[in-house]
Amino acid sequence: MLNYDIVVIGGGPAGLAAAIEAKKNGVKDILVIERDRELGGILQQCIHNGFGLHVFNEELTGPEYAEKFIDELKNQGIEYMLDTMVLDITEDRKISAINTENGLMNIHAKALILSMGCRERTRGAINIPGTRPAGVFSAGTAQRFINMEGYMVGKKVVILGSGDIGLIMARRMTLEGAKVEAVAELMPFSGGLTRNIVQCLDDYNIPLLLSHTIIEIKGKERVEGVVIAKVDENRKPIPGTEKHIECDTLLLSVGLIPENELSLKAGVNIDPRTNGPIVNESMETKVKGIFACGNVVHVHDLVDFVTKESKKAGKSASKYVLGELVEKEEIIKTNADEGIGYIVPQRIRMSNVDEKLELFMRVKDVYKNVKLVIKADGEVIKEFKRKHLAPGEMEIISLNSSLLEGKQVSNISVSVKGA
Amino acid sequence: MNKEVVCIVCPMGCHIKVKKDENLYLGYTVEGNKCKRGKEYGIKELTNPTRIITTTVKIKNSHLRRLPVKTNEPVAKDKIFECMKVINKVSIKAPIKVGDVVLENILDTGVDIVASRSM
Structure with missing residues (x-):
């Protein structure tokens, strides 16, 4: 049995960002498993530009964006295996993987990050x-x-x-x-x-x-x-x-469908609206120590947001390994109300949220000049004006944690309201 | 010279009407834009629309048969297909580093074709 602190399944943009962030947060033994012959995932075939406007403030092509992360992964000395297929994962984070060099491998991870991406319909x-x-x-x-x-x-x-x-x-x-x-x-x-x-x-x-x-x-x-x-x-x-x-x-x-065959084997539960795992504020699934990020959770339109989300998963997984993640606490559920298709994360434990609570969501229809209304247990806590909303453009809202401090809230809902 | 364009500066997607008007300092009137950046975009689209070209060239001695490349600066929109003809004749050999120039000064535009990845 091989032992690692964190194993990342999938070496696309999500897996790369998660692994790098975990390493930066003090975890040493990390392994990225990739089934293709090289790292970078689908970015390697997305040769058009427009990537990186949010993360790097410049317009990059897919391969350029990928290469920055691949270089960083290598500079950080993070281990990775190519041409390697994960066959099975279990609830207690045992992984069976296979490649032509090592044959069948049994690997145990203290924390597991699922970043398998999605498939085309x-x-x-x-x-x-x-x-x-x-x-x-x-x-x-x-x-x-x-x-x-x-x-x-x-x-x-x-x-x-x-x-x-x-x-x-x-x-x-x-x-x-x-x-x-x-x-x-x-x-x-x-x-x-x-x-x-x-x-x-x-x-x-x-x-x-x-x-x-x-x-x-x-x-x-x-x-x-x-x-x-x-x-x-x-x-x-x-x-x-x-x-x-x-x-x-x-x-x-x-359309694209998150690739969750492996997630299901580990007992992770799936949100029928996103077709991805139900996750909490730390991008942790229902199964303790198993995290998920990127298109395996919900299909993104910008890789920059995948990177952002995956950094959160990597950081949280490192906290979990180091025993710093707060496990027991009242859970707040997020609720996609009128006009909203889904919200990620679906569960929130406020102790693990830094200054800002970020909610990723998609609207169901095209809207002009409306408000996104955020309610805590039915009471409006914040409104955001939006000139333009469309299902094809993911919306991210950022709430100050102080808005929820000291309140016993069990539900946060988001809805679209005409201005 | 009039033109209707959809602005792509932000996700709003304003439908902008640009009209020539020599009495004005800028030389154009712009309607339908909801911000200043839309005005600039509209005039640029009418006077000198440019685009970055992203495509591939043949590569030998590598695990892939194509190397992704791009123009290091935007080129005039009406030169895109001419550029493609030139780029499609290029064949290079690995190894190559991201940012390396694959073809210099394409069609005398002053723009270079550079590699989008190392291979």
Whole structure:
């Protein structure tokens, strides 16, 4: 049995930031386990820029952002294993992992940090009817093929879903000589950042078809076309609006799902709204000593916020190992009220909160000129004005801990209210 | 010369109308922006829109076949495809460090193509 103070599962931006922060807070024996052949995670295929505006105050590409953390990890002398797959974890933090060099390894950790990220939803997840030809890719898969492996995936492309990866790939395919016929989006608004709609679609005159979906994929060996249709307010295709678009490739950017197979094995409970572990103020799951951060907890749109959250997880895990985390205390639950989709963390123990309590959340709809109302046991404690809120843009609010000091609060709720 | 642009300075996404007006000091009127930065952005988009290009070049002797690269300064928007043609002809050999110049002064713009990662 190998023994470590902290084991981090996943060497993407979340795992890297958590490991570095844990080391800086005085924990020595840390191991990062990564299943890919290199560290950095999905950032390595996100070659576009726009990363790091919050953390470094400059616009970096994904690989540049990753390299800063990889260098720091190495400078800190933190151990890592590549090409290594974690097969199982248990409630008492025993890990089974395998690679071709060491075979099967049993590892025990005093604290465990889950940072496995997320996976793309596939054609199967959204049940598009039609034949099953080659040429249907998830947007991230196409991104990896083009940006890392050097394979161009198609010439005439339709993209379903206007999440950020779909938008980024529309531009990327165009730059490499493909013709992107359209981006179809089921919802009446895009799930992507405004800057991406402007810089990836408008710049290249790529039409964004809101309230549209694909109702059939055509082609035998290779995709030959798709049938798109307008949808009504219940997202059902409207008969008579069908249109055939000729294409050889369909990219799907239809959502991401946190990757929690391992978490479930350790008995971690999942929030059905985020599809990630229910965590407390310290990013600790229901299982003592098991922490989680990044896209495995909830899907982020900016890596900068992943870094921020993961630092908190790393610091908390180090406190846990050093016996400094306050375990027993009244718990405050957070409650996503009117207009709010979810809040992370779901549980709060005030003794572990520094000056500021940060709540990460997503709204359910697009709102202009509204207030985010924070209530403690039904009483308004703070309001934040917001000019613009959208489901595609995660909202972070920061509350002074003093607002809750000395109060016996059992519930904090957030709601959207017209100004 | 008039143009409607969606401002990307902040998440508000204001729809800005920019119109030429030679009587004004700035030479343009800007409508629909809710802040000063939007005005600057609107005029820049009309007069000289620029973008950073991020793409890849071929690389040999590495575990990957493509090296991510970017322009170290923004280039004029209407030069993007011309630049892509030039960049796609580049083939380099590992090792390379992040920030290393892969191609100097592309199309005489004074802008260099640099590596986005070490490989």
